[in-house]
Each structure stands twice: as C-alpha cells, then as structure tokens.
Amino acid sequence: MSDTVESVIVAIDGPSGTGKSSTSKAVAAKLGLSYLDTGAQYRAITWWMLSNGVDPDDADAVASAAGKPAIVSGTDPSRPTITVDGLDAAGPIRTPEVTAKVSAVSAVPEVRTRITDLQRSIAAGAPGGIVVEGRDIGTTVLPDADLKIFLTASPEARAARRSGELKGADVAATRELLVRRDAADSSRKTSPLAKAADAVEVDTTELTLDQVIECVVTLVEEKRAVA
Numbered sequence: 001m002s003d004t005v006e007s008v009i010v011a012i013d014g015p016s017g018t019g020k021s022s023t024s025k026a027v028a029a030k031l032g033l034s035y036l037d038t039g040a041q042y043r044a045i046t047w048w049m050l051s052n053g054v055d056p057d058d059a060d061a062v063a064s065a066a067g068k069p070a071i072v073s074g075t076d077p078s079r080p081t082i083t084v085d086g087l088d089a090a091g092p093i094r095t096p097e098v099t100a101k102v103s104a105v106s107a108v109p110e111v112r113t114r115i116t117d118l119q120r121s122i123a124a125g126a127p128g129g130i131v132v133e134g135r136d137i138g139t140t141v142l143p144d145a146d147l148k149i150f151l152t153a154s155p156e157a158r159a160a161r162r163s164g165e166l167k168g169a170d171v172a173a174t175r176e177l178l179v180r181r182d183a184a185d186s187s188r189k190t191s192p193l194a195k196a197a198d199a200v201e202v203d204t205t206e207l208t209l210d211q212v213i214e215c216v217v218t219l220v221e222e223k224r225a226v227a
C-alpha cells in the first residue's frame with residue numbers, strides 16, 4: 001500500500017543561469033507548492049545598500065546595516081513578489097548595478113544570518129511544502145530538506161541562455177560575468193555555493209527546460225510516495 005506525505009521541502013541549488021528559477025517555479029506550480037527565490041532576497045538587500053549610501057564593498061558598513069531593511073517575499077510560484085521597506089523591488093533588483101555588487105554583499109556573515117533566518121521561517125510557514133532555490137539551501141539553510149537538487153550546465157550554455165534573455169547581449173561578456181560571479185560565490189568563507197553531499201546533480205546543458213522540469217517533478221513524486 002502506498003501513502004503520500006503531506007508536505008515536502010525541495011532545495012534547488014546551483015551556479016548562475018543553470019535554470020534554478022525557471023525550474024523551481026514550474027515544479028512548485030505543478031505540484032501545488034510554495035516557491036522561494038533566495039537570490040532575490042540577496043539582491044533586495046544589495047539594492048537597499050546601494051539606495052541608502054552604504055558601500056557594498058565595505059563589509060563593516062554592510063554588516064552594521066544588515067538588520068535595517070524590511071524584506072518581504074511572496075511565495076506564489078505564479079506571481080513571486082519581493083518588497084523592501086514596502087516598495088516593490090522586483091524590477092530594481094535585476095539591474096546590472098545590483099548584479100555587479102550582490103556577491104560582495106551576500107558574502108558578509110551578518111547578511112547571511114539575517115537572510116537565512118528569514119528563509120527558514122518562510123519555509124517553516126509554507127503549508128503544503130515549498131521549493132527553495134539558491135546557492136546554499138541544501139548545505140546550510142535547509143540541510144534536512146526532503147529532496148536536494150544541484151543543477152549544473154556548461155558556462156557556454158548558460159551564457160547563451162542569458163544573452164538570449166538579455167536580448168542579444170554579447171555571449172562572451174555574459175559568460176565572463178557568470179563565471180566571475182560563480183567564483184566569488186563559491187570562494188566566500190560563509191556558506192559558499194556548494195553541492196550538498198546528498199544532492200542529486202542534474203546537468204542541464206543538453207536538456208530543454210521542459211525536460212529538466214519533468215525530471216525534478218519525477219524526483220519529488222518519488223520522494224513523496226511513502227511505501
């Protein structure tokens with residue numbers, strides 16, 4: 001006889017442009033789960049620093065200000081939202097200025113503690129379960145997640161995807177920026193980008209987005225089915 005567990009927590013990590021957001025949103029929508037984009041939270045705090053005259057490269061100043069902004073994430077996968085001090089931040093957090101500084105801000109331990117606490121409380125409050133995507137979800141934020149996925153793809157595939165998204169941005173320059181951001185995220189001391197030992201690695205280089213979504217949905221359903 002088979003039964004189905006009530007709630008499931010899925011952690012999806014990986015480098016930039018591997019398809020974490022697209023996959024996580026679609027999987028959550030298909031399975032009726034909540035969705036959390038943790039990169040958006042780090043972008044939001046970075047945007048607040050830039051908007052409030054805090055130098056993102058001054059780790060002490062960033063640490064002192066880390067508790068100030070009120071960051072609220074909406075977890076409906078069909079309409080994810082993010083506000084900072086009540087302002088809609090969805091657009092401003094995607095600017096090149098924020099992208100260029102987010103790795104510096106997210107490396108500051110006080111920022112990570114603040115955002116990790118927020119992520120854990122959102123995951124704990126998600127009624128039917130949640131898909132949480134980022135860089136350290138399986139290793140640090142939710143080490144007891146029911147399923148951990150680590151998405152990868154070649155830098156060339158990721159750059160081609162991103163430059164398509166950015167309407168023809170130079171692929172070589174896009175690749176350079178992706179690789180540099182991954183290197184910074186992987187080499188920071190506190191909670192770096194890393195694959196959890198018990199994560200399932202999915203190389204998406206040769207897969208369509210639909211194939212990746214199907215693969216992850218299958219893995220979640222397998223986990224949910226309890227013998």
Ligand SMILES: Nc1ncnc2c1ncn2[C@@H]1O[C@H](COP(=O)(O)OP(=O)(O)OP(=O)(O)O)[C@@H](O)[C@H]1O
Binds near residue numbers: 015023208212
């Ligand atoms: N398997 C795939 N095949 C082709 N394109 C894809 C695939 N997966 C994602 N994409 C496209 O690649 C781009 C980047 O995907 P997405 O934003 O989901 O990646 P990400 O890992 O969340 O990136 P980041 O960490 O930088 O936020 C999007 O335009 C998305 O539609």
Ligand SMILES: Nc1ccn([C@@H]2O[C@H](COP(=O)(O)O)[C@@H](O)[C@H]2O)c(=O)n1
Binds near residue numbers: 106135136
């Ligand atoms: N769990 C996470 C998620 C993200 N970051 C930092 O945020 C940056 C932006 O992430 P995107 O997914 O929106 O590209 C990322 O480069 C990391 O610096 C993080 O540290 N931990």
